[in-house]
Amino acid sequence: MAKLKIRKGDHVVVISGKDKGKKGEVLKVMPGENRVIVSGVAVVRRHQRQTATQEGGIISKEGPIHVSNVALEDPKDGSPTRVGYKFLKDGRKVRFAKRSGEIIDV
Template sequence: MLKVRKKDKVVVLTGRDKGRTGEVIEVLPKENRVKVRGVNIVKKHQRQTPTQAGGIVEIEAPIHVSNVAHVDPKDNKPTRVGFKTLEDGRKVRFAKRSGEVIDL
């Protein structure tokens, strides 16, 4: 089970885009990969179709989930994520660095 979900704020830990932050735009759980907005941009040669122009387009390529970490809501630094159950019975994710609840 992945601890990263769509619309989470993450920071890249390793690779060419190390230190960059962005929002998760897609999660690929079968491949253990995520797509992050503005990170790991690659150029793709796009063939022209009746609805779309051809040419070279830039898209976000997926990166492995182990290379990203959640951004702590309190101090904007990388943090690990844990699960806990609230008094009302909801299971939520929380930042281990500050104890702040990530899910709303």
């Protein structure tokens, strides 16, 4: 299982596919499948049968997209960036945007 540089709660930009250019927040990360679910991206419509707890009808929800199709959003200007790691003076290992050098983890 590969270690992903994108985590839940990150703001990402879709860099390829039908939703190219869209931005959103990562809702779920599936490292075993190398996929992420991003809010407002890859929306699919599903026919839902009515149950005791849920109403039936056609519902829209986000589908998973491959992690290679998203890039982290640079905190400085909002453009796609690669991710690097570095150690701070206090010994913490943090992620940073390679484009601007801004620290992503707070």
